[in-house]
Amino acid sequence: MTITASTASADRRTADPTRNNARAGGIFYLLTFAASIPALLLLSPVLNDAGYITSAGQDTRVLWGCFLDFVNAVTCIGTAVAVYPVVKRRNESLALGFVTSRMLEAAIVMIGVVSLLALVTLRQDQAGDVATGQALVAVRDWTFLFGPGFMATVNAILFGTLLYRSRLVPRIIPTMGLIGAPLLFTANLLTVFGHNTQTSGWSLLATLPVAAWELSVGIYMTTKGFRRV
Numbered sequence: 001m002t003i004t005a006s007t008a009s010a011d012r013r014t015a016d017p018t019r020n021n022a023r024a025g026g027i028f029y030l031l032t033f034a035a036s037i038p039a040l041l042l043l044s045p046v047l048n049d050a051g052y053i054t055s056a057g058q059d060t061r062v063l064w065g066c067f068l069d070f071v072n073a074v075t076c077i078g079t080a081v082a083v084y085p086v087v088k089r090r091n092e093s094l095a096l097g098f099v100t101s102r103m104l105e106a107a108i109v110m111i112g113v114v115s116l117l118a119l120v121t122l123r124q125d126q127a128g129d130v131a132t133g134q135a136l137v138a139v140r141d142w143t144f145l146f147g148p149g150f151m152a153t154v155n156a157i158l159f160g161t162l163l164y165r166s167r168l169v170p171r172i173i174p175t176m177g178l179i180g181a182p183l184l185f186t187a188n189l190l191t192v193f194g195h196n197t198q199t200s201g202w203s204l205l206a207t208l209p210v211a212a213w214e215l216s217v218g219i220y221m222t223t224k225g226f227r228r229v
Helices: 002-014 019-042 044-048 059-087 092-124 130-166 172-192 201-223
Strands: none
Touching: 019 044, 019 059, 019 201, 044 059, 044 092, 044 130, 059 092, 059 130, 092 130, 130 172, 130 201, 172 201
């Protein structure tokens, strides 16, 4: 009995208290990928058809796309909230900034979701014209640029800096985000001033390092948790 009790006590001492937080954060990161990529494909009819609001429409497909973007917004917040109790011990200001930036990103994404839902409603009620439809799609395009675009660079800098300094994950992972952040920011800034588009090859290349960083940190936290340092 004494040996069993001692073993159980030792197991409790050696158990990783941050494991659940890291796993939850990693799963939320992976869910953002699982939701955002299909959402973009499902929304293509309304995003690429200037006259969608007066057409026969593919509303069910668009509604599913909007729902997945909603899931993306929720999981976006979850990535930061899940790891906050751990990373705040390393740098509370950066940790709080990361939570706040994720919340802002989610709010911007939801503006885009609501604009497309309004477009679907107007199409179903036959109460909108092409100009109105294009305006609502333009709102969604701008939210996509400032939400998953600009805010992704802020998130990479805040969380990447936290992880790089703390060594909670291998440094190569946050390094991808810290290198990719200024590249993506530059591409987005050029888009704002009309020298680039969100679908250009340059934008795609600039997005890859940040996407690789988010996918890598999601996989690492889900499978291995945080390192003990």
